[in-house]
Amino acid sequence: xxxFIIRRLLLAVPVVWGALTLLFILFFVVPGDPAELLAxxxxxxxxPEATLRAVEERFDLDEPFIVQYGHxxxxxxxxxxxxxxxxRRPVSDILGETLPNSLRLAFWAIIIExxxxxxxxxxxxxxxxxxxxxxxxxxxxxxxxLPVFVFGFLLQQAFGVFPNQHDWPDWSxxxxxxxxxxxxxxxxxxxxxxxxxxxxxxxxxxxxxxxVTRMMRTTMIEVSRADxxxxxxxxxxxxxxxxxxxxxxxxxxPVVTLIGLDLANMIGAAILTETVFSWNGMGSRIADSIGRRxxxxxxxxxxxxxxxxxxxxxxxxxxxxxxxxxxxxxxEAK
Amino acid sequence: xxxxxxxxxxxxxxxxxxxxxxxxxxxxxxxQAADIWRRFRRNRLAMIGLVILVIIALAxxxxxxxxxxxxxxxxxxxxxxxxxxxxxxxxxxxxxxxLYTDVVFGARVSFRxxxxxxxxxxxxxxxxxxxxxxxxRAIDTFxxxxxxxxxxxxxxxxxxxxxxxxxxGEGTVMLVLxxxxxxxxxxxxxxxxxxxxxxxxxxxxxxxGFSNARIIVRHILPNAIQPVIVYTTLFIGSAVITEAALxxxxxxxxxxxxxWGLMVAEGRxxxxxxxxxxxxxxTALAIMVIAALFVGDGLRDALDPKLK
Numbered sequence: 001x002x003x004f005i006i007r008r009l010l011l012a013v014p015v016v017w018g019a020l021t022l023l024f025i026l027f028f029v030v031p032g033d034p035a036e037l038l039a040x041x042x043x044x045x046x047x048p049e050a051t052l053r054a055v056e057e058r059f060d061l062d063e064p065f066i067v068q069y070g071h072x073x074x075x076x077x078x079x080x081x082x083x084x085x086x087x088r089r090p091v092s093d094i095l096g097e098t099l100p101n102s103l104r105l106a107f108w109a110i111i112i113e114x115x116x117x118x119x120x121x122x123x124x125x126x127x128x129x130x131x132x133x134x135x136x137x138x139x140x141x142x143x144x145x146l147p148v149f150v151f152g153f154l155l156q157q158a159f160g161v162f163p164n165q166h167d168w169p170d171w172s173x174x175x176x177x178x179x180x181x182x183x184x185x186x187x188x189x190x191x192x193x194x195x196x197x198x199x200x201x202x203x204x205x206x207x208x209x210x211x212v213t214r215m216m217r218t219t220m221i222e223v224s225r226a227d228x229x230x231x232x233x234x235x236x237x238x239x240x241x242x243x244x245x246x247x248x249x250x251x252x253x254p255v256v257t258l259i260g261l262d263l264a265n266m267i268g269a270a271i272l273t274e275t276v277f278s279w280n281g282m283g284s285r286i287a288d289s290i291g292r293r294x295x296x297x298x299x300x301x302x303x304x305x306x307x308x309x310x311x312x313x314x315x316x317x318x319x320x321x322x323x324x325x326x327x328x329x330x331x332e333a334k
Numbered sequence: 335x336x337x338x339x340x341x342x343x344x345x346x347x348x349x350x351x352x353x354x355x356x357x358x359x360x361x362x363x364x365x366q367a368a369d370i371w372r373r374f375r376r377n378r379l380a381m382i383g384l385v386i387l388v389i390i391a392l393a394x395x396x397x398x399x400x401x402x403x404x405x406x407x408x409x410x411x412x413x414x415x416x417x418x419x420x421x422x423x424x425x426x427x428x429x430x431x432x433l434y435t436d437v438v439f440g441a442r443v444s445f446r447x448x449x450x451x452x453x454x455x456x457x458x459x460x461x462x463x464x465x466x467x468x469x470x471r472a473i474d475t476f477x478x479x480x481x482x483x484x485x486x487x488x489x490x491x492x493x494x495x496x497x498x499x500x501x502x503g504e505g506t507v508m509l510v511l512x513x514x515x516x517x518x519x520x521x522x523x524x525x526x527x528x529x530x531x532x533x534x535x536x537x538x539x540x541x542x543g544f545s546n547a548r549i550i551v552r553h554i555l556p557n558a559i560q561p562v563i564v565y566t567t568l569f570i571g572s573a574v575i576t577e578a579a580l581x582x583x584x585x586x587x588x589x590x591x592x593x594w595g596l597m598v599a600e601g602r603x604x605x606x607x608x609x610x611x612x613x614x615x616x617t618a619l620a621i622m623v624i625a626a627l628f629v630g631d632g633l634r635d636a637l638d639p640k641l642k
Contacts, residue, residue, distance in 0.1 A: 011482075018483035022492075026499050141379075145627040147575060149582050149598060150616040153605060157613075161606045268490035272579055276602075286491070287583050290498050302495050309488045 005318055012314045019306045024072050027299050081300030086292050091300035094285060098301075100186070101179055102281035105274070106266050107187050108201035113209045114259055120209075121216020121255075126243060128221065136213060143210035148269050152203040152276035159199060174198055179280040200277040204269055208262040215258055219251040226250070253320075260316035264309045373636035380632020386625035394442040403432045405439035406590035417610050424614050427600060433614045436592035440615060443593045444622070447508050447577045448570040454512025455573075456566040459519025460559070464550050466520065467527030467558075478524070481517040489514060490579060502585040511573045519565055526558040533557075564633060571626030578619050594619040 063071070075081070081091035124136040143151070160176035173195070180193025189197050223229065224247055232246045267283070274284035282301050289297040374380055393400060402421070409430035417425040417433075424433040466477040493510050500506055530536065531554065539553045580586035581595030589596065594615040601612030 014479065015483050015486040018480075019487050022483075022487075023495060026495055141627065142624065145624040146620050147578060147616075147623060149579065149595075150620050153598070153602065153612055153616065156605060157609055161609070165606075264488070267488045271490060271494070272582070275583065286494065290494060291584055295498060298495060298498050302491055305491055306487060309491075310486055313486065 008314060008317055012310055015310050016307060019310065020073075020076060020303060021069075023299060023303060023306070024069060027295060076303065081303070082296035084289075084294055084297045086289070086294045086297075091297055094297060095282070095301065095304060098280060098282045098285045099304075100183075101279060102270060102274070102283065104183065104187050105197075105200055105204060105279060105281055106263060106270065108197060109205040109208070109266060110259065110263060112201055112205040113212055113262060116205075117209045117212030117259075118216050118252075118255065121213045122220055122243070122248060124213065124217045125220035125224070133217075136217070140210040140213045143206050144214070146206065148203055148207065148272045149276050151206050152200070152273060155199045155203055156276075177278040179278075200273055200279050203276065204266060204273040207269060208259075208266065212255060212258060212262070216251065216255050219254050220247060223247050223251040257316055257320050260319065261313065264312040264316070267305050267309055370633075370636045374632050377632040377635060379628045380636075383625040383628030383632065386621060387629060390441050390622055390625070391445065393438050394445050397438045397442050401432070401435040401438050403435045405435055406431060406592050407435075414604075414608055416608070417614070425608075425610050427597075427611045428604060428608075431592075433597075433611065436597060437594070437615055437618045440592045440594045440597065440618065441622070443504070443587055443591055444574045444577060447504065447511070447587075448574040450508045451511035451515065451573040451577075452566050452570040454509065455515035455519055455569055456562060457516075458513065459516035459566075460523055460555070460562060461520075462516065463520035463523025463562070464527060464555065467524035468531065468546070468550055468554065474524070477520065481520055484514070485517050490576065493576065493580060494583070494585065497580065497585045502588060504587045504591060507577055507580055507586045511576055515569055515573065519562055519569070522561050522565055523558060526561060527554055530554050530558045564637065568630045568633070571623070571630060574626070575619075575623055 079092060081095065083090045084094060120136050120140075124133045127133055156176040159174045163173045175195045176199060178196050180189040180191075180196045182190040182193065184190050229242065229246055232242045237245075270281060271283035271287055273279070274281045275287045278284065282305060286298055286301050286305075289295075289301075397405075409426070412422065412426050412430040413428055415422050415426040415430075417423065419425055422432050422434065424437065426432055427436075462477050462481070466474040493514055496510050496514075497506055536549060536553055539549045544552075577586055578593070578595030578598075581593045582599045583595075584599060587593035587596050597615035598612055598619070601608075601610075601615065604611055
């Protein structure tokens with residue numbers, strides 16, 4: 001196990017290094033004057049000479065490549081992400097503001113995905129070929145393909161716009177834009193905050209829930225063919241005991257991994273979801289900053305997300321080895 | 335999120351055609367293709383998906399013949415028309431652009447970007463896959479580590495970062511999608527080549543003193559390319575979704591060219607008053623994506639019946 005962990009950790013190093021170098025090359029070496037880009041002049045606007053000098057000074061753009069590269073790593077390692085050209089705020093400030101909101105949204109999406117995905121998958125597998133199974137299959141196919149930014153607006157129309165236009169009672173109206181301000185225990189919105197949270201969380205969870213349902217169904221059916229399941233039935237256990245204690249426990253292993261990976265994959269979906277619902281998270285901030293050509297914000301937040309993505313994948317990989325000894329053995333045998 | 339590339343591991347099991355003489359090869363391949371088609375045809379959802387895709391493709395090809403306006407034509411006298419208005423079957427947007435026309439031409443844009451991105455990804459992937467698979471050793475290690483790094487990155491995010499630097503636009507989207515999508519193709523091809531490389535006819539070609547380039551292009555690739563073609567086809571579907579996402583975020587296709595993602599973003603502003611401006615292109619996109627998904631699933635099952 002120890003050598004497995006060490007080898008996986010060592011594999012992550014070139015990935016992080018490669019990713020950050022790629023970003024460095026993108027923003028500092030690609031043709032075009034990076035100073036002008038960083039100062040917000042990419043869309044053809046002219047940038048005052050003084051600003052250009054300041055930018056060159058700030059990012060050492062007058063230094064040779066290798067020196068710049070060294071400084072870049074120095075800044076990354078000390079957590080200095082530069083400052084926004086639009087608002088002059090340090091990027092680390094913006095990160096502090098948006099990161100918690102992104103985490104909250106992802107937390108609720110994962111909860112929805114886990115609860116609904118596993119339940120629907122198990123029901124579908126146990127009642128195979130029933131009406132409810134066919135229904136689940138069609139719905140999951142639909143949701144796994146529906147782009148978030150189409151489904152999100154569908155939700156907005158159905159639960160935000162429509163109730164407002166038809167004078168539904170207050171308690172039934174959900175909010176379609178914005179982020180709650182106050183949170184209890186980090187993840188629970190206080191007061192009316194849940195109205196803001198429900199729709200984006202559902203939208204963000206939609207695709208991955210469909211995938212989890214599908215996978216849960218498949219693995220559950222596979223497991224049900226295993227010898228130990230027949231043994232369990234032969235022992236005279238109740239259906240419930242067979243399904244939950246023997247079936248579900250074994251079928252959950254790959255699903256748990258998938259859910260872990262989803263946390264990483266949600267980063268991409270979150271950009272769209274947060275934009276659709278104007279959720280004040282990292283994704284929507286990246287999208288906004290791209291519109292404003294605010295490169296330091298894009299670069300800084302992207303960097304954090306890329307590292308998070310690699311680290312989450314790493315943890316999932318490690319936990320996979322922990323949950324399923326067969327994987328560990330198989331990999332070490334190679 | 336559907337924006338991710340399709341499962342890269344989906345068909346490495348297919349390629350190993352029984353090595354034999356050139357003549358046998360061709361016979362074996364046609365029957366195999368016929369087999370795949372027969373299995374595919376039996377899958378009802380996949381056939382429905384295929385028919386839908388063909389209809390969309392025909393509409394895209396003959397767009398001028400079936401629409402009444404030039405694409406993206408602004409007509410301020412006909413703005414904000416609801417669906418089923420006179421002369422505008424699906425209504426118009428704020429600036430009076432006919433939604434039906436733009437949706438049909440949007441299909442053309444989607445296909446164009448998807449296919450060109452697919453060609454780029456297929457070519458680059460074939461190049462690196464052949465390089466790694468044929469030469470092995472240091473080159474193999476280097477190429478495969480490089481693909482590992484690229485595959486370990488969040489796709490949409492990296493695409494966004496690149497586009498910020500080189501500037502948005504249709505051409506950029508094609509390039510970025512193509513150059514970020516080749517890694518699974520390279521991996522698949524490498525795996526197949528490792529098998530094909532050991533066959534007798536390659537050895538024979540070597541014995542005849544042919545150059546490496548000739549052996550790769552004439553003897554190895556024809557026998558290893560099939561999974562690449564299949565995967566590239568699937569990739570086109572995912573490229574269309576990513577293109578729509580990028581256009582929605584404002585860094586993809588730019589007006590006056592109509593694109594579905596872009597139209598959704600425009601329709602967003604009048605969601606409360608004129609929801610059709612968003613849901614007409616949104617529905618088109620959803621239908622196409624779901625059809626592509628059905629076809630992809632059917633193709634995967636048809637290629638590898640054991641997976642079922």
